[in-house]
Amino acid sequence: MNARLAGGLLLLGLLVAFAGLGALFVDLADAQPLSAAVARPPSAEYPFGTDSAGRDLLAVMVVGTLLTAKVGLLAGIIGIGVGTTIAFIAAYYGGWVDRVLSLVIDVLITVPGLLVLIVIASAWPGRMTTTLMALVIASLAWRDPARQIRAQVLVMREANYVMMARLSGRSGMAIIFAEMMPNLLPYLGAGLVSAVSGAILASVGLEALGLGPRHEPTLGMTIYWLIFEGAFLRGMWWWILAPLTVLVLLFVSMYLLLIGIDEFANPRLRRRA
Amino acid sequence: MMLLRIGRRLAMLLAVVFTAASLNFLLPKLAPKNPVETKLLQLTESGGALTDIREIVRAYEEKFGLNRPLLAQYGSYIKSTLMLDLGWSIAHYPARVMDLILRALPWTIGLLLTATLIAFTLGTLMGALLAWERSPWLVQALAPAVMVLAALPFYLLGLVLIYLFAFTWQLLPMQGGYGLTTLPGWTWSFALEILRHSLLPALSIVLASIGHWALAMRGMMITVQGEDYMAYAQANGLPPARRFFSYGLRNALLPQVTALALQIGHLAAGAVLVERVFGYPGLGNLLFQAIEQNDYFVIYGVVFIIVLMIATMMLLVDLLYPLLDPRVRMGGGT
Numbered sequence: 166m167n168a169r170l171a172g173g174l175l176l177l178g179l180l181v182a183f184a185g186l187g188a189l190f191v192d193l194a195d196a197q198p199l200s201a202a203v204a205r206p207p208s209a210e211y212p213f214g215t216d217s218a219g220r221d222l223l224a225v226m227v228v229g230t231l232l233t234a235k236v237g238l239l240a241g242i243i244g245i246g247v248g249t250t251i252a253f254i255a256a257y258y259g260g261w262v263d264r265v266l267s268l269v270i271d272v273l274i275t276v277p278g279l280l281v282l283i284v285i286a287s288a289w290p291g292r293m294t295t296t297l298m299a300l301v302i303a304s305l306a307w308r309d310p311a312r313q314i315r316a317q318v319l320v321m322r323e324a325n326y327v328m329m330a331r332l333s334g335r336s337g338m339a340i341i342f343a344e345m346m347p348n349l350l351p352y353l354g355a356g357l358v359s360a361v362s363g364a365i366l367a368s369v370g371l372e373a374l375g376l377g378p379r380h381e382p383t384l385g386m387t388i389y390w391l392i393f394e395g396a397f398l399r400g401m402w403w404w405i406l407a408p409l410t411v412l413v414l415l416f417v418s419m420y421l422l423l424i425g426i427d428e429f430a431n432p433r434l435r436r437r438a
Numbered sequence: 439m440m441l442l443r444i445g446r447r448l449a450m451l452l453a454v455v456f457t458a459a460s461l462n463f464l465l466p467k468l469a470p471k472n473p474v475e476t477k478l479l480q481l482t483e484s485g486g487a488l489t490d491i492r493e494i495v496r497a498y499e500e501k502f503g504l505n506r507p508l509l510a511q512y513g514s515y516i517k518s519t520l521m522l523d524l525g526w527s528i529a530h531y532p533a534r535v536m537d538l539i540l541r542a543l544p545w546t547i548g549l550l551l552t553a554t555l556i557a558f559t560l561g562t563l564m565g566a567l568l569a570w571e572r573s574p575w576l577v578q579a580l581a582p583a584v585m586v587l588a589a590l591p592f593y594l595l596g597l598v599l600i601y602l603f604a605f606t607w608q609l610l611p612m613q614g615g616y617g618l619t620t621l622p623g624w625t626w627s628f629a630l631e632i633l634r635h636s637l638l639p640a641l642s643i644v645l646a647s648i649g650h651w652a653l654a655m656r657g658m659m660i661t662v663q664g665e666d667y668m669a670y671a672q673a674n675g676l677p678p679a680r681r682f683f684s685y686g687l688r689n690a691l692l693p694q695v696t697a698l699a700l701q702i703g704h705l706a707a708g709a710v711l712v713e714r715v716f717g718y719p720g721l722g723n724l725l726f727q728a729i730e731q732n733d734y735f736v737i738y739g740v741v742f743i744i745v746l747m748i749a750t751m752m753l754l755v756d757l758l759y760p761l762l763d764p765r766v767r768m769g770g771g772t
Binding site: 268271272273275276277278279280281283284285287288289290366369370373374375376388392397398400402405406409412413416417419420421 | 453461465466469586589590593594598601703710711714715737738748752
């Protein structure tokens with residue numbers, strides 16, 4: 166365990182505790198408009214204040230953290246699943262299948278993801294939901310896992326234990342799941358963290374641009390509303406402070422986790438540090 | 439060899455641009471309800487500016503009419519897109535999408551280019567110094583802060599900066615490319631006004647990306663320091679500054695330039711959101727307004743132009759690379 170990994174886990178733990186305890190003790194219905202007094206600064210009744218549409222910002226932060234995590238996890242898991250499947254298909258069949266799939270992955274990795282996601286997401290004006298959002302993001306989230314896992318599988322295919330299994334007459338599926346998968350687990354784990362954090366980054370970005378679910382109070386939508394309603398011009402500092410703090414904590418924790426896992430999995434980086 | 443490399447790069451650029459154009463064509467068709475047609479239908483029914491809208495609808499039908507086979511529609515779409523004919527804006531009718539883009543483009547390019555060059559230079563220098571035997575205390579002290587800032591997306595850091603510098607301390611303007619009351623013109627005061635407005639957007643890109651460059655450069659510099667020629671330079675008694683710049687930095691810089699090519703897409707996407715947060719009058723803001731108004735031709739046009747710019751920049755960096763690395767140049771000569 167290194168310092169960065171520990172720091173990342175600690176910050177993430179804080180956020181999980183906040184969202185978990187919040188879900189138990191805060192009335193989550195208050196995250197909807199018109200459920201509290203309008204535009205109130207923090208007080209005993211509303212510890213984080215309320216926004217100009219009458220949402221209780223404490224409830225919004227709890228619900229927003231949960232919804233944003235949902236989008237990230239859903240898109241990340243689908244991305245890893247689809248990416249791994251494509252990687253195995255490419256590496257297993259080889260030949261022109263591999264060449265075509267690799268070309269598709271290479272071209273798609275070069276196309277800037279957020280811009281393509283903007284085009285996709287704009288096809289559902291006003292009908293976006295968090296689940297749909299996750300699916301939209303997942304439609305591109307498989308690119309990086311596919312490339313990384315494919316490279317790993319290609320290396321592994323030549324390994325002695327895979328040769329051994331093949332010579333003992335085990336089936337392709339058995340080799341994939343019994344021999345290769347266990348050895349891929351560290352890569353899959355690191356890939357999942359990276360995919361989830363990428364998905365959260367993309368979802369908050371899309372939402373801030375106004376392509377998010379308008380009826381669900383995610384963290385990105387909170388950013389969208391506060392810019393849209395001119396929170397700065399109205400001097401409503403609490404409206405800005407709450408989502409900024411949560412998002413900064415979220416992004417820093419994921420960044421530390423990513424670097425930490427990298428150091429953990431790659432001893433060469435550790436010695437340099 | 440060299441020609442083959444350039445040819446392969448050009449093919450990749452064409453593939454990327456072609457993919458982007460095709461996605462713009464296909465995605466609305468794949469959606470449960472074609473959003474472009476829905477929007478046009480809405481406008482025709484509401485009949486706000488009837489004659490104008492009819493003109494767009496007619497042009498749209500001509501190109502994409504359902505009575506035409508899909509392949510023919512695709513063909514004419516790709517042809518006009520590649521000729522940079524991106525159609526009309528639905529929301530600001532007589533304006534052509536390309537004109538709107540050309541008006542916004544200088545703002546984005548100016549902001550992005552300046553900020554990226556500053557961040558690249560500062561970050562690379564910082565990373566190199568961090569790996570050097572005697573790094574200045576200032577660099578050491580700043581390193582952790584810069585690394586944490588690298589975790590944040592540009593626009594989020596932008597919001598923090600607005601909160602501090604424009605909202606709390608009221609030192610710099612919050613919004614826009616120039617003041618509401620200023621008349622644009624070639625004067626010093628207007629140039630100063632632009633500078634004042636671009637400071638915070640540029641700063642949010644610079645601060646959030648220095649860390650990435652520093653981290654990558656530090657790793658490369660450590661590797662380079664283990665090389666024999668570094669030990670040889672020291673044994674020859676070369677002064678530290680000479681060893682740092684001509685021997686260490688020069689060699690460690692090459693992967694950084696490659697990284698720059700790969701980062702351009704990420705930077706452009708980040709800049710889009712920064713402009714939205716600051717209401718900066720570039721492509722990002724144009725895109726945001728188009729999204730708000732479901733102005734699909736502008737959305738597709740801006741996305742296409744950004745992809746085109748990114749692909750071209752990557753090609754340029756790739757072609758300039760041999761100028762920096764004599765080994766590639768030599769290899770190409772044989």
